[in-house]
Amino acid sequence: MSKIENLELIKGMKDIYSEELCEYNTLEAMARNLFSRYGYGEIKTPLVERESLFARSIGEVSDILQKQMYKLEARDEDDKKNPLVLRPEGTAPVVRAYLQSGLANQDNLCKFFYTGAMFRGEKPQAGRSRQFHQIGIEVIGTDSKYADIEVINLLWNLALSLGLTNCFVKINNIGCKNDRLKIEEFIKEKASVFASGLCQDCQRRLKTSPLRVLDCKNENCISIIKQKIGQKIPELLCDECSQRFKEIKGNLEVLGVNYKEDNLLVRGLDYYTHTIFELVHTGLGSQNAIAAGGRYDELVEKFGGHHKGCCGFALGVERTLLALEKENKKLTAVDFKKKEVFVLASASVFYDKAFNIAMNLRKNEINAQIILDEKKSLKAQMRQADKKKAAFVVILGEEESKNEEVLLKDMASGKEQRVAYNAITKELKKLIKE
Numbered sequence: 001m002s003k004i005e006n007l008e009l010i011k012g013m014k015d016i017y018s019e020e021l022c023e024y025n026t027l028e029a030m031a032r033n034l035f036s037r038y039g040y041g042e043i044k045t046p047l048v049e050r051e052s053l054f055a056r057s058i059g060e061v062s063d064i065l066q067k068q069m070y071k072l073e074a075r076d077e078d079d080k081k082n083p084l085v086l087r088p089e090g091t092a093p094v095v096r097a098y099l100q101s102g103l104a105n106q107d108n109l110c111k112f113f114y115t116g117a118m119f120r121g122e123k124p125q126a127g128r129s130r131q132f133h134q135i136g137i138e139v140i141g142t143d144s145k146y147a148d149i150e151v152i153n154l155l156w157n158l159a160l161s162l163g164l165t166n167c168f169v170k171i172n173n174i175g176c177k178n179d180r181l182k183i184e185e186f187i188k189e190k191a192s193v194f195a196s197g198l199c200q201d202c203q204r205r206l207k208t209s210p211l212r213v214l215d216c217k218n219e220n221c222i223s224i225i226k227q228k229i230g231q232k233i234p235e236l237l238c239d240e241c242s243q244r245f246k247e248i249k250g251n252l253e254v255l256g257v258n259y260k261e262d263n264l265l266v267r268g269l270d271y272y273t274h275t276i277f278e279l280v281h282t283g284l285g286s287q288n289a290i291a292a293g294g295r296y297d298e299l300v301e302k303f304g305g306h307h308k309g310c311c312g313f314a315l316g317v318e319r320t321l322l323a324l325e326k327e328n329k330k331l332t333a334v335d336f337k338k339k340e341v342f343v344l345a346s347a348s349v350f351y352d353k354a355f356n357i358a359m360n361l362r363k364n365e366i367n368a369q370i371i372l373d374e375k376k377s378l379k380a381q382m383r384q385a386d387k388k389k390a391a392f393v394v395i396l397g398e399e400e401s402k403n404e405e406v407l408l409k410d411m412a413s414g415k416e417q418r419v420a421y422n423a424i425t426k427e428l429k430k431l432i433k434e
């Protein structure tokens with residue numbers, strides 16, 4: 001890698017080139033395909049939102065708000081009062097859009113999907129970057145357990161359609177608002193006995209957001225919390241919430257979703273209620289959640305609307321591709337990576353003609369490349385075509401030019417044939433199809 005002083009790529013971000021982008025696009029196309037089968041419509045929200053949107057949804061004391069927000073310079077008085085940030089996630093913006101557009105005033109169920117970049121100033125490590133991409137869905141306007149079931153089933157089917165095998169859905173129930181208050185009180189009371197044995201972060205969490213103690217990755221905290229607190233939590237849930245969760249699990253079983261219940265699962269974002277889940281990949285180490293989501297029934301009210309039950313998930317594109325790599329799988333969509341033709345000229349005098357041939361192939365929907373340097377030798381052009389894995393090369397030399405022909409070479413078989421100018425498109429179309 002070369003160094004370019006003061007102009008380098010920002011830590012935790014990356015440039016993505018065509019081969020990898022092809023995988024991103026394929027993943028997105030497969031997800032879109034599935035989403036439309038389930039009746040989800042696309043929404044695009046801006047990359048920039050007000051910080052208060054996330055403070056009120058994710059939570060003031062969440063790690064994201066406290067440590068990871070990318071703040072932007074104020075452009076006017078409004079921005080000074082209410083700072084702008086790069087979005088760290090997609091749920092709050094979708095709910096904002098839903099309320100602002102007036103959709104919330106209609107009695108409709110809304111089903112959205114979105115794709116795009118998110119920004120969190122985290123410490124970069126494998127599976128954790130500062131700019132990453134999510135593909136997500138949000139169902140807004142229903143309390144029905146069938147929404148939870150549909151959302152989890154859709155995520156599971158997406159994983160299956162991508163060819164992932166070493167994964168499962170980790171699932172938990174954090175109950176209704178009253179249950180959550182009960183759980184938090186319970187954690188505070190029980191954990192205070194062991195507080196001195198807990199890590200500094202957990203001691204702070206006990207005061208600000210006790211549920212997060214369950215999410216601590218410190219081995220010592222896990223052992224204390226698992227034994228003394230975690231196992232008791234299901235007993236604190238009200239009958240209605242317990243029954244609801246039981247029915248959801250029953251349906252997931254019938255649908256063949258590979259799920260595992262985990263009483264210690266909590267999420268780093270404050271807006272969740274009832275069902276929460278993660279799609280976990282067993283080959284990914286500590287950052288093993290490819291996707292995550294759950295129900296968030298209080299968010300619309302927190303933003304000033306009437307009660308609307310909501311549920312959704314977001315899948316991390318980079319982590320999903322990493323998981324596929326761990327399984328030695330690559331997303332190669334034939335639709336995206338079409339066979340490519342390289343047009344070469346043996347000398348600069350033939351370049352005009354070669355250029356026109358390439359242009360004509362493109363006009364006829366054939367992926368054609370021509371090296372934009374008429375001084376390059378034929379050998380160098382051929383090397384480039386080889387490196388780029390061209391399926392065919394079309395060579396224009398002196399003799400071919402005299403006869404108004406080209407030499408067409410199939411790079412896989414090595415077979416060569418002379419083809420008249422006016423038959424190149426037809427012949428290539430035939431070969432590409434084979």
Ligand code: HAM
Pocket residue numbers: 088089090091120122127128129130131132133134136137138269289290291292293294296311312313314315316317318319320
């Ligand atoms: P989240 O768990 O913060 O949830 O993120 C969802 C997924 O985004 C993660 O499982 C992971 O794959 C990916 N992800 C998160 N942070 C990073 C990072 N720093 N680098 C790479 N990938 C990352 C949400 O964002 C919620 N909005 C999900 C949701 C939708 N809940 C309801 N609806």
